[in-house]
Amino acid sequence: MGGDFSLNYQPEEIYDVIIIGAGPAGSTAALYTARAGLKTLVLYRAEADGALGVTQKIENYPGVPGPISGYELLKIMREQAKSFGAQFVRGKVIATDLTGEIKKVYTIDGREFRGKTVIIASGAMERANKFKGEEEFLGRGVSYCGVCDAAFFKDQPVAVIGEDDYGVEEAEFIARFASKVYFVVPGSRIKAPPEVVEEFKNLPNVEILLRHRVIEIVGDQVVKGLKVKDLNAKEEKILEVNGVFIFLGGTKPSVDFLMGQVEMTDDHCVVVNEEMMTSIPGVFAAGDVLCTNIKQAVIAAADGCKAALAVDKFINKKAKITSQW
Numbered sequence: 001m002g003g004d005f006s007l008n009y010q011p012e013e014i015y016d017v018i019i020i021g022a023g024p025a026g027s028t029a030a031l032y033t034a035r036a037g038l039k040t041l042v043l044y045r046a047e048a049d050g051a052l053g054v055t056q057k058i059e060n061y062p063g064v065p066g067p068i069s070g071y072e073l074l075k076i077m078r079e080q081a082k083s084f085g086a087q088f089v090r091g092k093v094i095a096t097d098l099t100g101e102i103k104k105v106y107t108i109d110g111r112e113f114r115g116k117t118v119i120i121a122s123g124a125m126e127r128a129n130k131f132k133g134e135e136e137f138l139g140r141g142v143s144y145c146g147v148c149d150a151a152f153f154k155d156q157p158v159a160v161i162g163e164d165d166y167g168v169e170e171a172e173f174i175a176r177f178a179s180k181v182y183f184v185v186p187g188s189r190i191k192a193p194p195e196v197v198e199e200f201k202n203l204p205n206v207e208i209l210l211r212h213r214v215i216e217i218v219g220d221q222v223v224k225g226l227k228v229k230d231l232n233a234k235e236e237k238i239l240e241v242n243g244v245f246i247f248l249g250g251t252k253p254s255v256d257f258l259m260g261q262v263e264m265t266d267d268h269c270v271v272v273n274e275e276m277m278t279s280i281p282g283v284f285a286a287g288d289v290l291c292t293n294i295k296q297a298v299i300a301a302a303d304g305c306k307a308a309l310a311v312d313k314f315i316n317k318k319a320k321i322t323s324q325w
Contacts, residue, residue, distance in 0.1 A: 012114075013113075013114065014102060014114045014115065014116065015039045015040065015041045015113070015114065015115040015116070016033065016038035016039040016040065016115065016116050016117065016311075016315055017029075017033050017038055017039070017040050017041070017115055017116065017117045017118070017119060017308075017311050017315075018041050018042075018043065018103065018105050018113055018114075018115035018117070018118050018119075019033075019040065019041065019042045019043070019118075019119045019121055020043050020093050020105065020118065020119070020120050020121060020122050020257070021042075021043075021044060021045075021049075021050065021120070021121035021122040021123055021254075021287070022042050022043075022044035022049060022050075022074070022078060022088060022121075023049065023050035023051070023052050023053065023074065023121060023123050023287060023288075023297075023300060024052055024073075024074070024077060024287065024297040024298075024300040024301040024304065025121035025123075025286040025287025025288070025300040025301065025303050025304035025307075026042055026044070026119065026121035026122075026286070026287070026304060027042070027074065027077035027078050027080075027081055027301075027304070028077065028081075028300075028301040028302075028304035028305050028308070029119050029121060029286060029304035029305070029307050029308040029311075030042045030078075030081035030086040030088075030304075030308075031077070031080055031081040031084060031086070031308075032304070032305055032308030032309060032312075032324060033086070033308045033311055033312065034081055034084035034085045034086035035084040035324060036308070036312045036324065038311065038312065038315060039085075040081075040085070040086040040087065041086075041087050041089060041113060041115065042078075042081070042086060042087065042088045042089070043089055043090075043091050043093055043105065043107065043113065044088060044089075044090055044091075045090070045091075045092045045093075045166055046090070046164070046165040046166035046169055047071070047090075047165050047169075047193070047196075048070075048071040048074070048164060048165035048166075048191070048192055048193055048196075049074075049123075049165065049166060050074075050123040050125060050288075051070075051123060051124070051125065051288065051295065052070040052073065052074055052297050052300075053070050053071050053074055053164070053165065054070065054071075054163075054164045054165070054191035054192075054249075055069065055070030056069060056070070056191075057069065058070055058073050058297070060298075061073060061297055061298060062298060064076070069193075070297075071165075071193050073297070077301075089113075091107035091108070091109060091111060092107055092108045093105055093106065093107055093108075093122070093257045094106060094107065094108045094256075094257055095257055095259065096118070096257050096258060096259065096261065098118060098258070098261045098262070098280050098282075098283050099261065099280065101116075101282075102114050102115070102116065103115050103116070103117065103118045103282065103283065105118065105257075106257075108145055108147060108148065109147055116282065116315055117282045117283070117284065117311050117314060117315060118282070118283045118284070119284045119285065119286060119304075119307050119308070119311065120255070120258070120262075120270060120278070120283065120284070120285040120286070120289055121285070121286045121287045121289065121300075121303075121304060121307075122253075122254040122255065122257075122287075122289055123253075123254050123287060123288045123289065124251055124252060124253045124254060124288035124289060124291070125249035125250060125251070125252075125254055126249070126250050126251075126252040126253065126254045126255075126256070127248055127249065127250035127252065128250055128251070128252045129250075131214050131216065131217055131246070132215070132216040132217065133216050133217030133218060133219070134217055134244075134246065136217075137217055137219055137222065137223050137244070140219075140221065140222045140223065141217075141219060141222045141223025141242060141243050141244060142217060142223060142243075142244050142245075142246065143243065143244070143245050143246075144245070144246055144247070145170075145245075146160075146170040146171070146173045146174045146245055147170075147173060149243070149245075150173055150174040150176070150177045150178070151177055152243070153174070153177055153178050153242060153243045154177045154178070155177075155178075155179045156178060156179055156241075156242040156243065157178060157179055157180040157181075157182070157239075157240065157241045157242060158174060158178045158180070158181055158182070158241050158242060158243035158244065158245060159181075159182040159183075159184055159226045159239050159241045159243070159244045159245070160174060160181055160182070160183050160184065160244075160245045160247065161184045161186075161214055161226075161244065161245070161246045161247065161248055162183065162184075162185070162245075162246075162247035162248060163185050163186060163187055163190060163191055163248060163249075164190070164191040164192055164247075164249065165191070165192040165193065165196060166247055166249075167183075167190075167247035167248070168183075168190060168192050168196055168197065168200050169196075170245065170247050171183050171200070171206065171245070171247075172200060172203065174245060175203050175205055175206055178205065178243075179205060180205050180207070180241075181203075181205060181206045181207070182207050182209055182226070182239050182241065183200075183206055183207065183208045183209065184209050184212045184214065184226070184228060184239075185208065185209060185210045185211070185212065186211070186212065186213055186214070186248070187210070187211065188210055188211050189210065190208070190210075209228070209230075211230070211231040211232050212228045212229065212230055212231065213228060213229045213231060214226065214227075214228055215227040215228060215229055215236065217244050218238065222242070223241065223242060223243060223244055224240070224241075224242070225238040225239055225240050225241055226238065226239045226241055226244050227239075252268060253267075253268045253269055253270065253288065253289045253291065254289070255268055255270060255289055258270075261280060262278040262279050262280050262283060262285075263278065263279035265291070267291060269289065269290060269291035270285040270289045270290055272284065272285050272290060275306070275310040275313070275321065276303065276306050276307040276310050277310060277314075281314075282314060284307040284310055284311060285307065286300065286303035286304045286306065286307040287300040287303050287304065288300060290303065309321045309322070309323070309324070
């Protein structure tokens, strides 16, 4: 389970296009750019990432008779893109340098990737609201990165708050160090592929707590516990832990890694022109980061197609966008 976190890569390699996000927008963009002969890299956070990846049933995607899970639909899209040469690499993007002719993209595990163009297709899954005590104990027991901080909790009990494939993969990594991992899930199920959940359940030091709502992160100078409410038993309790890792999603555009380099609205939505280009030449955007009123996979995929064709025009200095069939 999980992806390749190794640092065995070639930082001097320059891609024609780096796509951030492997949902319907990113995967469709990759299909089109790779098919156009452009050297394409897709960076993605988790196998079942984004809104589509955690959707249980899809029946209205054109050409794909349902019902099918969002995760299965994503796999079909990605495999099609890979068949034309697109590379998919797991890595959470945390920073970018987009101002130069060669764009730089940095992942949480210390890797740097370079490209002539970038397509931002990272979706809208960030949290807008914080838990009580979250900001107070950030860096003093609260973390958003298992790879970065798990080792600090060796042989100590921790809580991981999550509900999807990304949270599970982070929790599995944390479990290599922690003596005990409470996996706190707000809902009634983990939104991840069944085989991933089954493997996770078998870890000896992991306890999964479904339908547990977080009330407060408690402590003094550092974290001492996590106060939760068991929605089934209708009772509150404190999990005695030394660390709290948070991997929950939301509906806010996932664009922190842009660090204000491109024009955005007051709601942190990326602004693009009719060819999906942002305020920085060579940087494009597609999908839910645009805050389209109608959130549908087919619309995100169409955005990805438009962005990819615009990238082809930009790199090959064409007078206008040309269609692919």
